[in-house]
Every structure is written in C-alpha cells, then in structure tokens.
Amino acid sequence: MNAAYYSPPSFSRTDLAQFKKSVQWQWKGYRTSSGVFNKLHSTDDLIKSIRKYAQVPAHWNFQLLEETLNFSVDTSCKKVFLQETYKKIEEIASKISSTHKNVFDKLGDEEIILTREQIVCILANAFLCTFPNHADNKTMPQINFIGLFTSISTNPAVQKEKIKCILNYFKLVTEYGFWGNLRDDVRFKKVSLGGSKSGAPQLPFDPSTISLDLSKFGNIEGDLFECPNDSGQVMFSNKRLGGGVLGNGSLQEENRFITCPELIVLKIFFPELADDEVVIVENAGQFSKCEGYGFTFKYVPIDRMIKTGSIIAMDAMDFSRHPLGDAAQWEAENIRRETIKAYVGFKNVKEQNIGTGFWGCGGFKGDPLLKTLIQWIAATAANKTLQLFYLPNERYIFDGIKQRLNSHEREQIFDGVLSKLKRPREKICKCNCGNVLCSKQSRERMKFTPKSTNAAYPYNSYNY
Template sequence: MRSETGATREELKSWSLRTAVDCDVKMGPLRYDSSHTILIKVNDFKPDRKLDPADGRPKWDASHVKMPYSKENIFMSKSTFWKDTEKQPRWDVISKHLKKLHKGSPTVADIEKAIMAYNPQYQDSWSFAGLQRYVQKIPSQESIFSQVIPKIAQLALRLPEWVRRAIPLLQQGRSHAITLSQMQIATLLANAFFCTFPHRNTTSRNAEYAEYPTINFSSLFGNPSNMVMEKLRAILQYFNTVTCETSQPSGLVTFQRCCIPDAQLPDWRGKDELLGNIRVTFEGTIEKEGRGLLQVDFACNLVGGGVLGSGLVQEEILFLMNPELIVARLFTEKLNDNECLRIKGAQQYSEYSGYSKSFEWSGSHHEDLPRDNWERLQRQIVAIDALNFKHPNEQYQKNKIKRELNKAYVGFREEDHSPNELPTIATGNWGCGAFHGDPILKGLIQMMAAAVAKRDLIFFTFGNKLLKNDLLKIYTLLKERKLTVGDIYVMLEFYCIERARKQDLDLCSYVRTYTMNSPL
C-alpha cells in the first residue's frame, strides 16, 4: 500500500504538484490566425503590453455575437402622437437609460425602469424581487449597491469603445479560441447585468440561441432566495473591483473550445499506458489547494450551469468566485461529447464558505498569481460535462463509460505541449452529485484518461475519507499488478456484464477480485 498518495491538509502541502508556474511555458508571440480571435491590438501589445481594443465592427449574423450597439439592433417604439410604431437604434434607448443610472443614486425601481424600457415585451414576466431583497437584506455597512450601480452603468456604456471587433461564436464541431482583456470582459458583463444583449432572453426550443446558455441577468434578479443573495454579493464585489481605478485588472483571458474528431479519440481497449502519478486527499478543495493546477470544472454542457439561476454547486461556485468565466456563456454553444472549454487567465475576486444551500460569500480575494508572457494569470480551468444519469444503473454500460472516458480525455489532453509542460490535474467527484455518478467509477475513469493524456492527477474527495481509502486501494492494486489502461477498460467491460446480472455488485470488490486473479 502506497499510503503516501493519500494525505491530510498538512501532508498535502508537502506534495510536489506541478503547477502552471512550475511549467513556465513560454508562449509564442500573440498573433491573429484563423483559429484564434484576439480583441486587442497585437502590435501595441508586443512592445509595451498595451491592451488597446482591436479595430473592427460587429457582425450581425449566425456566426458572431449580436452586439447591443449594432446598427441592426432596432427598437420599435410607439409614437404618442400618431399611436404608430417608429424604428430607432436600440442602443440609443439603452444609452439614454444607462446614462440616467450613471448620473444618479439609483434604486432597484430605477434599474427595473431602465431595463424594461428596452425590454418592454417582458414587462409582465420579469421580476426584480431578488435584487430588491438583496438591497433590503444586506447590512448598510457592507452595502455597496448605491455606489457601484452608477459605475456598472458607465462601464456598460463603454462597450462600443472597448469591444469593436466582432466576437465569434464558439460553435459545435470547431476548435477556436478568443482572447480578450479583463476590462473588455468587464464591459461585456456590465451589459449582461443590464440585460442589453439582443435575442438572448428566451431559451425556447426554436429560439435563435436555444443551444447557448443565458447571459442577461434577468433570471437572477427575479429570484429572492438566500442563495441568490449570496450570488449577488459576489457579483457586486466583482464589479466594485473592476470599476475602481486602483484595482482594475490589467491582463488577458483566453477561452478555447477544443474539439477532437471521433476518429482521433483513443481506442481504449488498445491503450498500453500504465496509470500515472495519482494523489488522493479528503481535505482541501480544487480551487484553493488546487491553485495553479489544471482545475476541472464539473460543467453543465451549457457552461456555467445555473450560475444565473438557482444552481449553486461546484461549477456555479467556481463561476461566482471567478466571474470573468460568466462571459463564456455569451459565445459558447452547448458542448458536444467530444468537446471541452479551456479558460486561461481568469481572476478570482471573492472567497466563500459552505456549499449549495450553506454557501456564503465571505469577502474579497487578493489575487497574487503570476502572469504568463501573454499577461494571463497562471490559472487554468477546463469545463467538461458529465452525463446526467437519471437512472443511475445506466452508467454501468460500456457505451456510457466510453463516453465519459472520451470527455475526460478531451479535457485533459493538450497536444501542443510535452508532459513536463503540463500542470497536474485537480479534480474530484465529477458528475457525482445531482448527476448521480458513482465516485469510484468516475475516479477510475479520470485516472485512465489522465494516464493516456500523460498527466499527473490529484483527486479531492471533499471530506469523504472512505472514498479516499477506496480509491487508494484500487489505484494501488492496479499499479502493483501493472494493469494497463487497456486492461482496465476490458475489466470495466466485464464488470458491466456482471453488473447487468447483479445490480448490487460493488465495484471496489470486483476490482479487488479481478486484479488478484490477473497475471503479473
């Protein structure tokens, strides 16, 4: 038994985990190409690290984000004299009302009036009860509402100035990256806060953006639950930071959709890699103790999950602590089985305690991570979505296991770097909460995917000592018996057959029996 692979928090500190800083990968020069859209002027960035917005204009088509200030974004207003309709640029209406919020000391009623002025069709369906309860509930000594709302309005108004180049949609079946400055993200999120993005207010099946997450904040404002109160505390803390001259962020963030064609996915039966270096701990969290590692976002296929709704588990918490991630919802189409989303450079703005209903925002976070030579913070996050097993026994089927292996592999693999340039993966109970995944099976799947991707892995069991012990026993047995990933895949195929006959067959016990009977 290799007990050194499991640890308490103190032992965890002594482990040698390869971080992004340790890898110190020097990127090539920042440059435009067909698979990478950059929203700043590259020539100004190279010598002086300036983050000036790249020239261009928005595009109003099915391949790009439809921007609030586009000339095609038309508002139909009623003429009071002739009781007829008149066309005018919607941005004119938006600007008029945001300027009022910027100049005054706005109340929730003022915000509602402004938002509904350019979204009149939702007059009877949108509520601002959540935002109103936030204002009433937050202690006066903590409240930043009246000070920060005018600043968010001013930030939103700067969108045409700061984001000029068309933003492509990260669509299914195509690998593509978008790099933009943190302040460009801030102005985009300020517009999401005031619900200005056109065609993004419905998720009905036939809607234009049915395959995209919501981005406008209307769904958040209408929910008066305690959990939403905590979400608003984190979001307003973010805006308070980015609108203060002394704390404005000054780097870049890259969002990259990665797609591996099915023909290039591994033949799992034939993989001869042995399991790599695996650590397991019941203490610590991915975002704190996994700082600087490749942090796995237990994602929904619509990235961000319920961050702008009622959801508040691992992915939503990650997006609230690092709100720049929320902008991915603006341009990332629903992930397919062979796709992931990578984010490099997102900043953490808040601390928290608890989980789900016990979640609480606990204050601002001081970010001290170093930056790479593209001025991105050394934080790497990968969003991979697990299957939702409404009937848990479905996960013990060969095709379901293969799907999860492929998804984890897509998230873990980075073909442009050698293994010693890749930080350790920080992961845990991926898809094991509301999605009903078996944590032993998911742990084994991620170990296999990491081995084929040639990366080390640390698994956080989130306080579950029994799970830690079980995973360590399995890992140790498989290492001692020198089973390859292909051998383990065959073992899981046999387990699926046996499980179909005996649905209470324990996976840990089966692995123990199988490995002890396998030849050395």
C-alpha cells in the same frame, strides 16, 4: 446514430447575427458622455434605471437584487454601489456599441481571446439585462442576470448570496487600482479529438500501454477551489455550460462560475459541449470565495482578484436520466466516452498537475471508484499527475476508494476498466456468466456507494 455520441445542434450563425445586432441597437439611444450617468440614492432608483435598459418582460421583477442591497449588505457597501459602482457599470456597458463593438465578431470560433475590459463590458450589459430576450428561441445565448434578480425559486437565499458575488466583482473591477489588469487577456478555447460526428471518436491511446502508476495519483483533503494556481482545475460542467449559475443552482460548476464571473461569457461563446469536446480557460480571475453547496452556499468576500490555474470545463454523462439507470455507466462505450472526455481536457492544459474530485458522482449518479479510475487512466495517458481533492465530509468516500485500490482486487478492477476500453462495442450483459467483461459482474465487483453519516450536510459537495 450512436446516442451516446450525439450532440444537439448549437445556435446558428443567423442567431448570432441577430444577437449581435440586437445588442448594438439597444445602446443606440444611450450613446452619451460618461457625465450623464447620475448617482443613485435608493434601490427604487436602481430598479427604474435598469428597467430603461432591460430587454425583459415588464412582469419580471428585480425583487432579490433590491432585497440584497436593502437587507443583506451593510449600508456603506450599498451607498458605494448606488453612488459610484453602478454609474461605472452604465459607462462600461455603453461601450459595447462603440469601443467594444467587435467583441462578438468571433462568435462560433474555436478559440476566443478577450481582454478583461471586454469581459467587464459584456457582464455590465448582462447586469443591465440589455441582451435580447429570447424566451421563444432556446438556441440563442442566455446571459442576462434577470434570473438571479427575480424571485422565482424556492431558495431565494442562495440567489442573494450569488448576487453578492456579482456586486463584489463589479466593485473590484471598477476600482482605480484594478485598471492595470483590464488589458490582460483571458483565453477561452474549445478542444476536441476532431472525430466523426456520426459515431464514437477513436480512443487516442492504446489501453494496453497503461499501467497502475501510483506516482501519477495523489490526494488532498480540501476544497478543489483551493487548488494551487500552478495546477489545472477540473470544473464539473453541464453539457450546457454554466448550468443554473444565473438561477438558483449552486453546485460545483455554478459556484465556480459565480466566484469567477468571467466564466459567464462562456454561455455566449461556447454554450454547449459535444461528447469529445472540452473548454479550457486560461488566466481567469477569482473575485469571491464561497462556503458550502446547494442550500448551504455562502458568499465569502475577498479584496483582490486571485488568478486561477487553467480551468477544464468537462461534462460527465447524466446516468440519472439514462433508460438503464446508473447501471449504464459500466457499459463499455460509456466508459470510453468519459475517458476520452477527461483525456482531451487533461492533455490540452499546460500544467503538469491536474486537480479534480468526484466528477459526475452527485446528481448524475456516477460511481466514485469508477470515475476516479477513469480520470486516473486519462491522466496517465496524457502524462499528467492527478490530485484528487475531497472535503472532510467526503473522507468516507475517499477511504473506501483507497481501501479497494489497496486490496487484492486492485489489478482485477483496473484491468476490467482497461478491457472495456479495448472493446467499445461491449454492451451491458444481463446474465450472470462471471466473465470479467460482463457488465453485471463488473458492476457488483466495482460499485462503491457508501452511506454518509453526516446528517448535517444535506448536499453532496460534488455535483454531477
């Protein structure tokens, strides 16, 4: 089997049945009227209350949740959460065994439509950690918030900022003024080419018909999170959706998940992507903003939900772990894989404009110029207009790409990528033959790896 197109098995139907049964059983003993859920007066009361629900080992602590409430939020916010919001979280979570008992019936389907009320119910249970503890079964969905609440990392400050995002989410969705939004639908759908799982799917367009159309490519200096809600927005995903959102990860995907917590349910319904699969999320809400990435991540509060455009969750290949290193990204089959992935995402959103950035160009060692061209080709084939977002500290990257695309090499670079799409079996050539299809020559001609002069910014803003 072609390793580039191999997708590990996801969780089984047996796992799903066990998961659903375990969740409903957990609430059997707590089926009660809302009046029984009492106000809390301290974080000690909070931890004791969560522990009566939590399906986690006794040695797991809730230290960071406690510290966040005691030291990182103001006294009035803490009081509201303990005496009002938390009681509502309990009430909502308890409905998973009654009002929302069928919420998991569509596990394994290609398209899931959930109301915001159902999503709040799932996330309330995740907050209380009622979902089954399955450390011994890695194929089971992982969604409890215990990884956020427990101090097990070297960067607890980031986890505390993420906890603030979650607290703000529950504050907003439990306010009286939000009730009218609870019946709104959020649509999650997995799309693909539907090709053979034993080999590379067929390229859905003829590379010979693609031209370098500058009208299909624009650029905006700004955060991709500020992309207009009438545009599709690329999320630089892991193969396992959500990445480290429920731990101390805080790169592009994790930041999108934590500021739009409704996305966290993807970890149950679509936990993993195959090589020709993308997940599209329509009508998701943003409940916080943020600044920075990695160690610099900071929560920024907002006082109302902001609706986003369609979110395109698509994973790039990880060349940091490839046997050939980042050189492998110039191999024809890998260019083809990335182009198909982007095409599937772009083609299946309703918006004409697609907001993206340097997809796959951080820890996954993708080359910004190559990844920009791949997305440009995919957008052109899907008849979409691409908008490349970059932050001020990434300006040097964009300027370098622009310089290359405005040079006499432009046609040669572009035609080189298209040529590889026409020859999916072309392998890395280690010679120095000068052939335009020789990967070594393509690599030297196209590679763009400038050094940042911004020493104050320790992390790339693009993550994968």
